[in-house]
């Protein structure tokens with residue numbers, strides 16, 4: 114392969130699932146002003162990557178085809194663009210890439226300095242690459258729910274659904290840094306894992322009580338961090354909420370927005386709040402610090418080589434990941 118070329122995985126139109134991914138040779142991108150070129154060490158996939166491929170974010174993402182997907186990366190700085198002062202060649206970092214540009218499934222990737230943070234040696238590339246979307250979403254969902262991660266504030270009863278997934282497994286661990294009682298839902302095979310992450314009680318979502326989201330200890334939830342991709346109707350959520358309980362919804366749909374509007378217009382004390390997580394340097398830095406201090410970990414579902422990224426994609430599409438799905442060059 115020529116010196117200025119790299120391997121990458123890309124798709125050329127909307128749809129097509131894992132079969133539409135092609136392992137190709139493309140030119141190594143060049144960092145522009147304020148950008149950094151990274152040699153990839155790990156990328157983690159998110160359901161968002163699949164939604165972009167399905168065309169659910171059109172016409173905004175992706176901006177053009179062919180598109181190299183992937184937004185959450187860890188790597189080493191190999192070149193810096195003009196005006197980059199905070200990073201130098203050889204730095205190990207974690208970065209959130211723009212949804213429009215993507216690029217995570219490439220041996221080299223360009224990242225904007227405003228969304229790059231340093232990665233200390235205690236945090237592996239694989240662990241760090243799990244954080245940008247899933248970790249930040251979990252963190253922002255909890256702060257929207259009023260949880261203070263320094264343990265201050267009154268105790269809150271939380272329900273975290275899909276606690277075995279990419280977002281959910283971080284949410285359980287982060288919630289337990291605050292003053293919370295956590296009820297979590299997951300499938301039978303992950304009950305022990307989710308308990309080990311700190312959940313106070315765990316429900317199998319395939320049982321009647323699990324499907325009804327009923328707390329075994331009988332508590333009503335001050336907040337639900339709703340991480341399932343599938344829809345849970347308000348009629349199931351509402352009876353489990355405390356008087357001022359709120360549902361933070363990570364996978365908003367038309368029905369979710371409708372319910373949100375109705376609750377707002379009727380001044381309902383119980384609220385449904387659609388969440389749109391905003392990757393940012395401050396939150397990413399905080400999460401990396403927690404991993405360094407041993408207060409947070411990334412559970413790895415599986416690791417796949419870049420040349421077999423379609424297997425990782427298919428696994429993500431399957432919707433049954435336990436933790437994060439990782440692709441390595």
Ligand SMILES: NC(=O)c1ccc[n+]([C@@H]2O[C@H](COP(=O)([O-])OP(=O)(O)OC[C@H]3O[C@@H](n4cnc5c(N)ncnc54)[C@H](OP(=O)(O)O)[C@@H]3O)[C@@H](O)[C@H]2O)c1
Nearest residue numbers: 160250275277278279280300318342364388389390433434
């Ligand atoms: N709004 C935002 O900013 C934002 C940010 C991040 C993510 N999201 C969205 O949030 C959703 C979750 O993302 P993710 O990365 O956590 O997904 P994920 O890793 O693919 O979630 C998979 C996990 O969900 C579990 N699960 C599925 N249905 C369940 C149910 N009814 N009850 C309990 N657990 C269930 C699965 O368990 P089993 O294998 O046992 O079935 C699996 O462990 C996605 O729709 C994603 O697009 C939104």
